[in-house]
Amino acid sequence: MSALGSALGPIEYAEAKNPAVRAVFDDIKRTRKVDDVNNFWKYLAHDPVTLKRTWESVKEVMAPGALDALTKEMIYLAVSVTNGCGYCIASHSAAARKAGMTEDMFGEVMAVVGMANETNRLANGYRVPIDAAFER
Amino acid sequence: MSALGSALGPIEYAEAKNPAVRAVFDDIKRTRKVDDVNNFWKYLAHDPVTLKRTWESVKEVMAPGALDALTKEMIYLAVSVTNGCGYCIASHSAAARKAGMTEDMFGEVMAVVGMANETNRLANGYRVPIDAAFER
Amino acid sequence: MSALGSALGPIEYAEAKNPAVRAVFDDIKRTRKVDDVNNFWKYLAHDPVTLKRTWESVKEVMAPGALDALTKEMIYLAVSVTNGCGYCIASHSAAARKAGMTEDMFGEVMAVVGMANETNRLANGYRVPIDAAFER
Amino acid sequence: MSALGSALGPIEYAEAKNPAVRAVFDDIKRTRKVDDVNNFWKYLAHDPVTLKRTWESVKEVMAPGALDALTKEMIYLAVSVTNGCGYCIASHSAAARKAGMTEDMFGEVMAVVGMANETNRLANGYRVPIDAAFER
Amino acid sequence: MSALGSALGPIEYAEAKNPAVRAVFDDIKRTRKVDDVNNFWKYLAHDPVTLKRTWESVKEVMAPGALDALTKEMIYLAVSVTNGCGYCIASHSAAARKAGMTEDMFGEVMAVVGMANETNRLANGYRVPIDAAFER
Amino acid sequence: MSALGSALGPIEYAEAKNPAVRAVFDDIKRTRKVDDVNNFWKYLAHDPVTLKRTWESVKEVMAPGALDALTKEMIYLAVSVTNGCGYCIASHSAAARKAGMTEDMFGEVMAVVGMANETNRLANGYRVPIDAAFER
Numbered sequence: 001m002s003a004l005g006s007a008l009g010p011i012e013y014a015e016a017k018n019p020a021v022r023a024v025f026d027d028i029k030r031t032r033k034v035d036d037v038n039n040f041w042k043y044l045a046h047d048p049v050t051l052k053r054t055w056e057s058v059k060e061v062m063a064p065g066a067l068d069a070l071t072k073e074m075i076y077l078a079v080s081v082t083n084g085c086g087y088c089i090a091s092h093s094a095a096a097r098k099a100g101m102t103e104d105m106f107g108e109v110m111a112v113v114g115m116a117n118e119t120n121r122l123a124n125g126y127r128v129p130i131d132a133a134f135e136r
Numbered sequence: 137m138s139a140l141g142s143a144l145g146p147i148e149y150a151e152a153k154n155p156a157v158r159a160v161f162d163d164i165k166r167t168r169k170v171d172d173v174n175n176f177w178k179y180l181a182h183d184p185v186t187l188k189r190t191w192e193s194v195k196e197v198m199a200p201g202a203l204d205a206l207t208k209e210m211i212y213l214a215v216s217v218t219n220g221c222g223y224c225i226a227s228h229s230a231a232a233r234k235a236g237m238t239e240d241m242f243g244e245v246m247a248v249v250g251m252a253n254e255t256n257r258l259a260n261g262y263r264v265p266i267d268a269a270f271e272r
Numbered sequence: 273m274s275a276l277g278s279a280l281g282p283i284e285y286a287e288a289k290n291p292a293v294r295a296v297f298d299d300i301k302r303t304r305k306v307d308d309v310n311n312f313w314k315y316l317a318h319d320p321v322t323l324k325r326t327w328e329s330v331k332e333v334m335a336p337g338a339l340d341a342l343t344k345e346m347i348y349l350a351v352s353v354t355n356g357c358g359y360c361i362a363s364h365s366a367a368a369r370k371a372g373m374t375e376d377m378f379g380e381v382m383a384v385v386g387m388a389n390e391t392n393r394l395a396n397g398y399r400v401p402i403d404a405a406f407e408r
Numbered sequence: 409m410s411a412l413g414s415a416l417g418p419i420e421y422a423e424a425k426n427p428a429v430r431a432v433f434d435d436i437k438r439t440r441k442v443d444d445v446n447n448f449w450k451y452l453a454h455d456p457v458t459l460k461r462t463w464e465s466v467k468e469v470m471a472p473g474a475l476d477a478l479t480k481e482m483i484y485l486a487v488s489v490t491n492g493c494g495y496c497i498a499s500h501s502a503a504a505r506k507a508g509m510t511e512d513m514f515g516e517v518m519a520v521v522g523m524a525n526e527t528n529r530l531a532n533g534y535r536v537p538i539d540a541a542f543e544r
Numbered sequence: 545m546s547a548l549g550s551a552l553g554p555i556e557y558a559e560a561k562n563p564a565v566r567a568v569f570d571d572i573k574r575t576r577k578v579d580d581v582n583n584f585w586k587y588l589a590h591d592p593v594t595l596k597r598t599w600e601s602v603k604e605v606m607a608p609g610a611l612d613a614l615t616k617e618m619i620y621l622a623v624s625v626t627n628g629c630g631y632c633i634a635s636h637s638a639a640a641r642k643a644g645m646t647e648d649m650f651g652e653v654m655a656v657v658g659m660a661n662e663t664n665r666l667a668n669g670y671r672v673p674i675d676a677a678f679e680r
Numbered sequence: 681m682s683a684l685g686s687a688l689g690p691i692e693y694a695e696a697k698n699p700a701v702r703a704v705f706d707d708i709k710r711t712r713k714v715d716d717v718n719n720f721w722k723y724l725a726h727d728p729v730t731l732k733r734t735w736e737s738v739k740e741v742m743a744p745g746a747l748d749a750l751t752k753e754m755i756y757l758a759v760s761v762t763n764g765c766g767y768c769i770a771s772h773s774a775a776a777r778k779a780g781m782t783e784d785m786f787g788e789v790m791a792v793v794g795m796a797n798e799t800n801r802l803a804n805g806y807r808v809p810i811d812a813a814f815e816r
Contacts, residue, residue, distance in 0.1 A: 007263055007365065007543065008375075040255070043262040047379030053465055054255065054386075060461060061251045066240035071207055072248050075214045079252035081669040082218045084356055084764055087259040088252070089668060090270035093687065103688075104202035107727030110669040112208050114734075115197045116215035116224070118662035119176070119190065123223040124633060125625040125654040126179040127143055134226035135415065143637065143815065144647075183651030189740060190658075193733055217397040220492055220628055225396060229415065239416075243455030246397040250462075254390035260361060261353040261382040271687065279535055279679065279773065280783075312527070315534040319787030325601055326527065326794075332597060333523045338512035343479055344520050350483045351524035354490045356764055359531040360524070362542035376474035384480050387469045388487035388496070391448070391462065395495040398451040399415055406498035407551065489805040492628055497804060501551065511552075515591030518805040522598075526798035532769060533761040533790040551807055584799070587806040598799065605795045610784035615751055616792050622755045623796035626762045631803040632796070634814035648746035656752050659741045660759035660768070663720070663734065667767040670723040671687055678770035 010042035020048045024055050031059060038091055070099040078113045146178035156184045160191050167195060174227060206235040214249045282314035292320045296327050303331060310363060342371040350385045418450035428456045432463050439467060446499060478507040486521045554586035564592045568599050575603060582635060614643040622657045690722035700728045704735050711739060718771060750779040758793045 013036075016022050025045075028037045044051040062072050073096035080088035093106070101109070149172075152158050161181075164173045180187040198208050209232035216224035229242070237245075285308075288294050297317075300309045316323040334344050345368035352360035365378070373381070421444075424430050433453075436445045452459045470480050481504035488496035501514070509517075557580075560566050569589075572581045588595045606616050617640035624632035637650070645653070693716075696702050705725075708717045724731045742752050753776035760768035773786070781789075 007362070039264045039267050040259055040262075043264045044258060046262070046375065047383065049468070050258070050379060050383045050386075053468060054258065057461055057465060058251060058255070060457070061244075061247045065244055066238060067210075067244045067248075071210070072244070074203075074207070075211060075245060075248045076252045077669075078211045078214050079218050079249055080256055081665050082215050083253070083256045084664075084668045085256040085259055086668075086671075087264045087266055088256050089671060090266045090687070092252075093671075094270050102202060103726065107730060108197075108201055108203045108208070109211060110666055111197045111727065111730045112203075112211045113215055113669060114662040114666045114730075115194060116212045116228075117219070117665045118658040119194070120216055120219045120221040120224050120628075121625050121661045122180060122186070122190065122654055122658045123176055123221055124628050124630075125621075125657060126176075126182070127630075127633060127637075128175045128179045128223045130223055130226045131175050134230050143634070182647065183655065185740070186651060186655045186658075189737055193737065196729070196733060213397075217393050220392075220396045222396075222399075225399060226415070229399075239454065243458060246394055247455065247458045249397060250390040250394045250458075253393045254386040256356075257353050257389045258382055258386045260356045260358075261349075261385060263358075263361060263365075279770070311536045311539050312531055312534075315536045316530060318534070318783065319791065321604070322530075322787060322791045322794075325604060326530065329597055329601060330523060330527070332593070333516075333519045337516055338510060339482075339516045339520075343482070344516070346475075346479070347483060347486045347517060347520045348524045350486050351490050351521055352528055354487050355525070355528045357528040357531055359536045359538055360528050362538045364524075366542050374474060380469075380473055380475045380480070381483060383469045384475075384483045385487055387466060388484045388500075389491065391466070392488055392491045392493040392496050394452060394458070394462065395448055395493055398448075398454070400447045400451045400495045402495055402498045403447050406502050485805075489801050492800075492804045494804075494807075497807060498551070501807075511590065515594060518802055519591065519594045521805060522594075522798040522802045525801045526794040528764075529761050529797045530790055530794045532764045532766075533757075533793060535766075535769060535773075583808045583811050584803055584806075587808045588802060590806070594802070598802065602795060602799070605788075605791045609788055610782060611754075611788045611792075615754070616788070618747075618751070619755060619758045619789060619792045620796045622758050623762050623793055624800055626759050627797070627800045629800040629803055631808045631810055632800050634810045636796075638814050646746060652741075652745055652747045652752070653755060655741045656747075656755045657759055659738060660756045660772075661763065663738070664760055664763045664765040664768050666724060666730070666734065667720055667765055670720075670726070672719045672723045672767045674767055674770045675719050678774050 008043060008046050010039055011045035012042065013037075016045060018045075018048045020052060021045045024048075024051050027059075028055060040087065040091065070096065070101060073099045074101060074105070074109050078109055081110070081113050082117060144179060144182050146175055147181035148178065149173075152181060154181075154184045156188060157181045160184075160187050163195075164191060176223065176227065206232065206237060209235045210237060210241070210245050214245060217246070217249050218253060280315060280318050282311055283317035284314065285309075288317060290317075290320045292324060293317045296320075296323050299331075300327060312359065312363065342368065342373060345371045346373060346377070346381050350381055353382070353385050354389060416451060416454050418447055419453035420450065421445075424453060426453075426456050428460060429453045432456075432459050435467075436463060448495065448499065478504065478509060481507045482509060482513070482517050486517055489518070489521050490525060552587060552590050554583055555589035556586065557581075560589060562589075562592045564596060565589045568592075568595050571603075572599060584631065584635065614640065614645060617643045618645060618649070618653050622653055625654070625657050626661060688723060688726050690719055691725035692722065693717075696725060698725075698728045700732060701725045704728075704731050707739075708735060720767065720771065750776065750781060753779045754781060754785070754789050758789060761790070761793050762797060 013022060013025050025037050028041060041051065044054060073092060077092040077096050080092050149158065149161050161173050161177065164177060177187065180190060209228060213228040213232050216228050285294060285297050297309050300313060316326060345364060349364040349368050352364050421430060421433050433445050433449065436449060452462060481500060485500040485504050488500050557566065557569050569581050572585060585595065588598060617636060621636040621640050624636050693702060693705050705717050705721065708721060724734060753772060757772040757776050760772050
């Protein structure tokens with residue numbers, strides 16, 4: 001009830017009444033080999049269906065495949081920086097570093113993200129038509 | 137004069153009166169081993185100072201360093217897709233493919249970009265506070 | 273004068289010298305049946321013309337019509353979450369809850385916003401052409 | 409192979425070699441009671457894993473729950489308009505109309521989206537602090 | 545009726561049944577000294593209330609005040625380029641040129657817009673805290 | 681090492697080991713006639729190459745030309761407000777005020793930015809085609 005009148009708070013493992021929430025938390029901890037889940041999951045736990053779908057999607061998308069885990073984390077970070085999502089920048093900087101991003105790599109990701117955001121607008125503003133070579 | 141009343145058109149090498157424009161075009165062709173420059177540069181040529189600064193910045197930023205050329209191109213593409221810049225998506229998809237991006241890699245870049253854009257908004261909407269572990 | 277050297281502060285009702293500001297504050301309090309206006313209006317009061325135009329526009333747009341007040345508030349929230357406007361997410365979450373948004377509804381709004389932000393980028397990245405059926 | 413050198417094209421049902429793609433197409437047609445799937449799915453079919461995950465997520469998220477299908481479609485449209493995704497605006501305008509959005513409702517969705525985008529920036533620019541009442 | 549099944553088309557002056565629409569069109573033509581209104585207004589005419597409010601707001605906001613008309617048009621263009629709104633970039637480039645923007649000015653607007661979009665992301669990515677001097 | 685596990689901190693002049701960083705800091709202080717550089721530069725100093733390129737680009741772009749310094753700062757602010765970059769809004773509000781932006785001018789910049797963000801979405805949502813007069 002108070003949840004309707006103010007912002008939601010985190011749901012800790014011990015207070016999660018829904019077994020589906022605990023199952024997701026357990027799977028995150030097992031998969032990532034961590035003792036506790038990040039705040040993101042504790043807030044998403046207010047909606048167990050979205051929690052489960054989001055975790056399973058993230059787990060599938062971020063698993064190494066044609067791209068390794070580090071490359072995927074740097075792309076995730078690049079998107080988060082472009083969108084200006086403070087939480088996501090903090091958590092995915094940490095995740096990318098854990099996956100092996102060095103300080104030099106971080107600097108280069110930022111440089112590319114900055115440059116892309118700049119040239120995206122130059123292309124918009126000059127109304128550059130797509131080259132025939134890039135068309136289907 | 138007509139340029140003030142309507143949209144600007146491309147400036148081709150042969151019609152570039154400013155030697156600085158030709159010098160940039162020559163450097164792009166030499167660096168990228170291509171016969172002609174993309175529309176992006178032909179439109180930017182309306183402002184030779186911006187053309188030169190942008191090319192030199194792009195050349196510096198996109199050169200292999202701590203990250204290889206392919207990884208940089210995929211990050212550039214991820215930003216362009218997030219921003220919805222049609223020209224940039226077309227040109228940097230082509231550039232990434234030229235640098236070695238396979239169809240499977242392209243699919244994984246898109247999947248990560250989509251997922252990051254989704255979770256960025258979930259973090260915004262649930263007003264998730266940054267975990268102490270991610271703070272300085 | 274100090275306003276030029278630093279950020280602006282809120283203008284409280286009692287200190288508003290411009291009668292147009294007080295008139296808008298009075299109308300907001302009367303219309304919304306509240307004792308005080310939100311910070312948004314106290315800051316906008318630095319520009320009485322924009323304050324008045326914005327309030328009258330918001331009042332007109334948010335009044336129930338073909339859509340009820342709750343639906344409008346949830347759409348407002350969805351936009352604010354997409355843009356990552358912290359103030360707006362906080363204030364329109366509260367407004368939507370006041371208009372009847374339950375915690376389940378909030379979760380579904382967030383789920384749709386997240387999904388739309390994801391598929392928007394997949395459509396961008398795959399450069400999907402608009403189906404003939406959707407064209408004029 | 410040519411797919412690597414140029415943009416991807418749509419994958420039609422008849423040419424889909426992967427049975428997982430056909431299974432998703434069949435489920436979309438059955439669920440939505442349509443004869444063919446939209447271009448979005450035909451392009452996503454280049455990545456069967458993302459196709460399947462995206463469809464199952466969309467199906468789960470857009471099913472009526474605490475919010476009805478029409479409200480969800482209008483929220484989807486509001487996000488797409490905010491992001492400026494041309495394909496998504498076209499397809500979700502059509503979907504919302506199919507779900508019962510009248511022309512008056514469409515006008516009100518647009519009015520709310522426009523107003524929210526305006527006030528989001530006013531809140532940003534005036535650096536409005538969140539009211540204590542909206543804080544947790 | 546067909547309007548519900550497909551995209552809306554423009555409403556020309558001669559076919560506008562609502563006198564409020566004609567009154568707005570007449571005021572735009574008189575104020576801007578033009579023979580016909582742009583497509584933007586012909587489409588917005590589907591919602592006469594939004595048409596009228598938007599026109600009156602634009603007229604008030606864009607009138608010369610502490611800033612001249614040209615400066616306002618260049619700011620409008622800068623926002624449109626940042627958002628990637630194709631229609632708005634085209635129409636406000638034309639409006640800015642009509643208000644006196646030279647080709648050199650256009651180039652400098654684009655250069656500033658590009659640079660701002662780049663440094664906005666560098667500030668995001670490096671999580672730069674606001675200097676005490678900029679705080680209230 | 682600790683830099684990899686947590687967020688980066690500022691690099692002060694006295695602790696900058698790289699002479700290239702000190703040279704940039706000196707040039708910023710000399711050019712802007714200030715005693716110390718803003719946090720932005722202290723964080724960017726983690727990547728001396730990006731620090732140098734960004735400063736030289738900003739110096740070139742923001743120098744008075746066809747547009748004066750104040751107009752350029754207001755455009756920079758308009759972009760930062762549109763993107764919702766908190767640091768950039770704070771620093772460029774201050775910079776614009778230092779360049780001569782009065783409180784009335786600030787109000788008008790905000791009003792134009794708000795209006796442009798609103799009409800950008802109306803143009804998107806109504807799918808307004810570009811007038812022939814604006815096409816090349």
